[in-house]
């Protein structure tokens with residue numbers, strides 16, 4: 001083996017497949033520690049606290065007093081800390097490496113945001129605190145609302161939805177309220193084939209009939225098919241732009257004009273706003289409602305790292321129907337949270353509430369910190385760099401992986417590949433599992449549905465060229481192995497805590513509760 005002058009090997013040491021390596025007595029593999037369920041390691045004989053036994057007092061619980069053992073695992077503080085630390089090391093995180101999950105915008109979460117969100121004046125507020133005592137927090141929500149309106153060129157914004165899908169629900173409820181207000185009982189929502197699954201789900205949840213609109217061979221909405229389907233029964237069209245094939249819907253304004261002429265509304269899925277923020281304003285494209293995933297575009301943590309937040313920007317036509325509460329600046333400069341009791345004079349047409357309080361305060365704080373630290377020029381650069389990084393990946397790999405829309409010109413912030421050209425019997429799943437062994441979270445796979453064996457890669461703007469190159473090296477090597485029919489790839493991952501799982505069984509019959517084996521035996 002050749003060594004650097006620092007004494008490290010110049011290339012990874014070739015290892016035998018991990019499953020061929022001798023087993024250890026503990027099941028641990030060096031730094032990769034096995035960890036059982038907390039119920040299996042805990043025992044009621046141990047506890048993290050050692051209070052003296054309480055003096056015996058007569059119970060006042062009566063018949064409600066517990067008679068069985070409580071069955072919770074007792075652990076010392078150290079055992080508890082080790083349990084969760086060990087589990088955390090089996091997880092992948094944006095703080096560990098590139099997270100190429102397409103459509104999810106897994107970008108770096110700047111620590112400045114975290115610092116601001118933890119300031120006690122924001123973090124320790126009670127949602128029912130008197131409004132005069134939380135003017136700073138209300139002012140922050142209001143300022144973020146103004147930024148979101150400005151960045152999208154829209155008229156109003158509903159801040160309370162708690163995620164993208166919740167925002168879709170909010171937008172469609174606004175559309176339904178607007179249609180009801182004019183006595184129009186339209187029943188159909190049109191959704192392009194390439195839509196995110198949440199779009200048709202939301203429309204169906206609102207009681208609409210969902211109809212597909214096909215995509216063109218170039219991966220965009222089929223404008224003629226859409227125009228042909230518009231009519232007096234269509235309430236709305238839900239369009240993702242940039243779409244899930246990683247392409248900008250160039251006909252968006254023409255689509256909006258046709259939809260409006262037919263008396264319907266345009267819902268835009270704005271989850272991909274990262275690709276166009278600072279460059280395009282959805283309001284200029286005729287959009288009536290669009291959710292913004294603060295946890296994607298504006299870098300607030302998500303995917304186990306924190307809750308989401310999905311504000312919905314609204315056109316002038318829909319704004320009167322938006323949910324309560326919302327912030328408003330009064331004549332004296334103070335900020336007021338407009339609630340039900342103000343509805344009489346303020347917003348008689350609001351469809352109601354989306355959530356108990358005003359939304360996700362911690363996410364608002366982080367998103368505003370992100371926006372202010374980037375500024376207008378910085379946000380524009382976010383979109384440009386996100387698109388540049390995705391195109392770098394697309395063009396670095398389109399010689400080994402099929403890029404179905406590679407001829408449609410540059411992509412937006414996501415590079416889309418298909419399984420075409422892999423050796424007989426090799427699938428997208430094999431490449432995804434191989435990526436785990438290479439130390440990456442897999443890309444989004446089998447989505448969008450319009451592409452066979454889709455692999456959707458979103459690098460985001462926060463990855464360096466060195467990080468992109470390493471990811472490209474890994475994906476290239478896996479693509480080459482899958483094309484050459486390397487059977488070993490079908491067994492990947494070899495180095496992860498678990499090998500291939502029965503994912504269908506896990507999804508269909510998840511085991512979500514723990515049963516004490518002793519009790520299970522007793523019950524038999």
Ligand SMILES: *Cc1c(COP(=O)(O)O)cnc(C)c1O
Pocket residue numbers: 103104163164165166196198240244269271272293308309310
């Ligand atoms: C992430 C995403 C959604 C849903 O957003 P959540 O915050 O996960 O509810 C909807 N559409 C697209 C295109 C997305 O990428």
